[in-house]
Amino acid sequence: MVEISEIICVTCPQGCLLKVKHEGSHVLEVLESGCKRGKEYAISELQDPRRMVASTVKVKGGLHPLVPVYTSTSFPKLLIPNLAKKLRDIEVQAPVKINQVVLQNALGTGIDIIASRDMPAEKSES
Incomplete structure (x- = not known):
């Protein structure tokens, strides 16, 4: 089932709101992103989320x-x-x-x- 999720990008202090069209962890399209890094962040956040600890x-x-x-x-x-x-x-x-x-x-x-x-x-x- 195709879903649209909103993710806040944390790669820079701007904190852009990203809209991601996906099916499970498979990203179909990043509908809104402020920059190239935002698109990469949205994909990695859905497929392999990581955090500094x-x-x-x-x-x-x-x-x-x-x-x-x-x-x-x-x-x-x-x-x-x-x-x-x-x-x-x-x-x-x-x-x-x-x-x-x-x-x-x-x-x-x-x-x-x-x-x-x-x-x-x-x-x-x-």
């Missing part, structure tokens, strides 16, 4: 108990709940350096999880 993972022996992390590129939207579960189970050893890969090839996607700040080791009292 930011979260935290536990740190053992760190100045703080958690370190912020993010995906190296956009992550398949359907796998995000599984990724969140995986990240809850990860504990890295301090010190952690910014841009350090915390998890390689997350869930077999080829996408890495990267630390977004330094996390020094806890200072021991001497």
Whole structure:
């Protein structure tokens, strides 16, 4: 059954409203788009929606108990709940350096999880 969906494009700050004629995930036509990137976004959003993911993972022996992390590129939207579960189970050893890969090839996607700040080791009292 052919449907027309409205999608807000997020590739730039303009936030254009896109109208997409599709049958399931098969895009027949992008009826309205502000630019070429909008058309590409509409197609990818219906066929393989992805999102950047930011979260935290536990740190053992760190100045703080958690370190912020993010995906190296956009992550398949359907796998995000599984990724969140995986990240809850990860504990890295301090010190952690910014841009350090915390998890390689997350869930077999080829996408890495990267630390977004330094996390020094806890200072021991001497």
